[in-house]
Amino acid sequence: MSTTTPTPEPSPEDISRALAEIERHLTEPAPPAPPPPAEPDDVGQTRRVRQLRAEVAEARQLAELQTDDTPLLLDTAKVRKRRKKAHEAARLHLLGQDPAMRAWQATRMRRLLVGAAMVALTLxxxxxxxxxxxxxxxxxxxxxxxxxxxxxxxxxxxxxxxxVVGARAYLGTQGQPLNDRKLIRIEYLFLGLTLGMNAWPYLPWTLPDGTDFSLSRLVLHVLGPIVAVAIVTALPIILAAFARLDPTRGPTGGLTGPTYSANVAPLIARAHTLIAAGDLPAAPSANKIQRALRCGMDDARAVRDALAQEAA
Incomplete structure (x- = not known):
């Protein structure tokens, strides 16, 4: 014979909970019914009307966006490239005013000229x-x-x-030109012998009988000695001018003191203001100037040098 498990009777708490759930369900408002689907605006309109309506909406959006000047404030690729070249040219110009750079340029040019002169003399x-x-x-x-x-x-x-010429050229590049008269006479002796031996067989009074004089042939044979005489004469003068060159003086004869770009002058004025307010020391470093003025390191160094020059 089978036995069944009796169902437990609900407790008073279960009955109270069920009654509270039924009461909450009855008191809640019914959810609103979903709105009926809206009919499209272009119902019953022709294709031309819909196309014109889209064009008008697009034109209104374009007119609203065209009043915004933000795109005009951005630099194009061409502008940034031109600004980069201008900044590079300004820095190269400032570097060219530095005495050390001017001395290096003079030394390089002097070596180039001496080398070219010696090659031309040899040829x-x-x-x-x-x-x-x-x-x-x-x-x-x-x-x-x-x-x-x-x-x-x-x-x-x-x-x-x-x-002889090589010794004079080297000593001239070292700032001690060798202008001994005996050496100069030796140079012109060799050059005179070379010129005479090249020209003698083609002079009018030395030509064999029946041979016509040719000026072009004479010039062609004396061209080498003439070029050698010109180089030997000009090279000591050029080297003496290089020896007198002072790299600390500019093209106008004035000292090549620190020169600054146009945007450094306002930074110097701002630095004076910050120093007066106590935000910068009287002799600030380039790093402090860069942090205070929010500028590049090159401009910060220029401001530091300007302040140091004013304080000296």
Missing amino acids: ALAWSTAGVQHFAAEGAEAWSPGWMFAWLVEPFMSLALLV
Whole structure:
């Protein structure tokens, strides 16, 4: 025989809870009914009306946005590129006024000029080698001992001349020009011999009978010695001018003191105001100036140097 478990009777608390739930359900307001779906505005309108309505709405939005000047305040890529180049040019200009930079530029240019002059002198003397060989061979047969030794006349004279010119050029770059008269006479002796030997076979009174004088041929053969004379004469003058050059003086003769960009002057005035207010010390560092003025480090250094110069 089967047995069933008797159902427990509800307690008074369960009955009270159920009655409270029924009462809360009866007193709550019914949820509002959902609104009926709105009919679209373009119901019954033609395609042209709907298109014109969209164009008008778009035009109103564009007119509202066009009154905002925020996009005009932004720099374009072209403007930023131009500003970058201008800032770079200004910094290069300021760097060019620095005495150390001017000294480096002068030294570099002096070396370049001396190197070019020595190369030109070497080529000029090499150009005259053929003319000197023709003079020294005196009609000797080709590849004969006299004809071959004639090719050595110009090289040993050129080497001796380059020793003197090279020594004068080097000492001139060191600020001690060598202007000894004996050395100058030796230079012009070698140059005169080279010029004479190149020109002699082509002068009108030395040409063989039946040979017409040619000015162009004469100029062509004396071109090398003339260039050598010009270089030997001009190089000491140029080096002496470089030796007298003072990199601490500007092109106008004044001292190349600190020069600043146009935006540093307002920063200096603001720095004076902050110093007077006690926000900056009397001799602030570049880091303090940068933090106080919210500027670049280059401008901060310029303000620091200006304040130090004023206090000196």
